Amino acid sequence: MTSDSFFALMCMSLFALLFGSVLAFSGYRLFLVLLPIWGFFFGFGLGAQTVQAIFNTGFLTDITSWVVGFFVALIFAVLSYLFYFFAVALLAGSLGYSLGAGIMLAIFPSLNFTAWIIGMVVGVVFAILVLVLNVQKWVIIIATALMGAGVIIGTFLFMLGKLPSTDLTTNPVKAVLSDSPLWLILFIVVAVLGFGGQYLTSRAWKVEEYNRWEEYSVTEG
Numbered sequence: 001m002t003s004d005s006f007f008a009l010m011c012m013s014l015f016a017l018l019f020g021s022v023l024a025f026s027g028y029r030l031f032l033v034l035l036p037i038w039g040f041f042f043g044f045g046l047g048a049q050t051v052q053a054i055f056n057t058g059f060l061t062d063i064t065s066w067v068v069g070f071f072v073a074l075i076f077a078v079l080s081y082l083f084y085f086f087a088v089a090l091l092a093g094s095l096g097y098s099l100g101a102g103i104m105l106a107i108f109p110s111l112n113f114t115a116w117i118i119g120m121v122v123g124v125v126f127a128i129l130v131l132v133l134n135v136q137k138w139v140i141i142i143a144t145a146l147m148g149a150g151v152i153i154g155t156f157l158f159m160l161g162k163l164p165s166t167d168l169t170t171n172p173v174k175a176v177l178s179d180s181p182l183w184l185i186l187f188i189v190v191a192v193l194g195f196g197g198q199y200l201t202s203r204a205w206k207v208e209e210y211n212r213w214e215e216y217s218v219t220e221g
Contacts, residue, residue, distance in 0.1 A: 013159050020151030024194030027144020028137070028202045032210075034144070035080045035087040042094045043076030044069040049101075053116035084209040088136045089127035095143040096126030098150065137206065145194035153187045 023034060048069035051057065057065065080087040101119025108115070130139045 013155050016151055016155040016158075020148045020155060022148070023144050023151060024148025024190060025145075025197045026201075027148060027194070028141045028198050028207065029205070031087075031140055031144075031207050035091065036077045038094070038147070039076035039080035039087070039090055040073045042073075042090070044073035046076075046094075046097070047072030049116060053113045056112070082212045084207075084211065085131060088140065089131055091143045091147075092130040092139050093123035093127035095123075095139075095146060097123035098147070137202075140207070141195060141198045141202070145191045145198060148194055149187050149191035152190055153183055157183065 019037070022030060023038070027034060046069075048065040050072075051062075051065040051068050055064075076090060080090055097119040100122030101115045104115035104118050105112070130136060
């Protein structure tokens with residue numbers, strides 16, 4: 001590895017640690033800022049994984065996966081910015097997808113398509129339940145704490161050479177579940193600390209719901 005490549009990987013790792021920490025410990029407070037960013041990265045990973053699962057190709061090994069990943073990422077980011085309920089549903093859905101696909105791949109590493117299907121189904125169920133049960137605040141706190149913890153632990157696994165760089169933005173939960181019990185314990189500890197910190201700092205505070213599409217339409221009208 002060249003010095004330039006090493007520097008780039010270290011910068012990416014530090015950014016991932018910073019983003020994961022902010023997501024885990026301030027996800028609810030910074031929800032409006034973080035969700036479009038999360039929507040972009042999750043959308044990119046989901047789009048590329050969808051191509052990988054359907055066509056049985058490697059992750060980001062062809063131009064199609066890059067194009068689809070970027071297209072889905074852009075749609076998720078824009079919709080998360082415009083619509084509060086889409087942002088909440090996407091966050092819940094990404095948590096469900098990561099858990100469903102991550103658990104399946106940890107148990108059956110070769111079942112990519114089956115894991116993708118199960119992840120999608122669990123993600124949709126999570127998203128629908130959150131909106132129907134009207135538990136957005138709790139889901140935002142829980143999901144950001146878990147996803148942030150996954151990014152943090154996944155970054156450490158990547159830095160130690162136990163997680164390929166291509167998996168860093170897709171499903172670090174799989175790596176945490178399949179590597180060793182120690183990483184799973186650390187993941188749980190970070191997630192619990194993140195949840196506790198967010199709960200204490202947001203007990204009397206609530207994210208304001210928004211529909212920026214409607215706001216822009218009224219302004220232009």
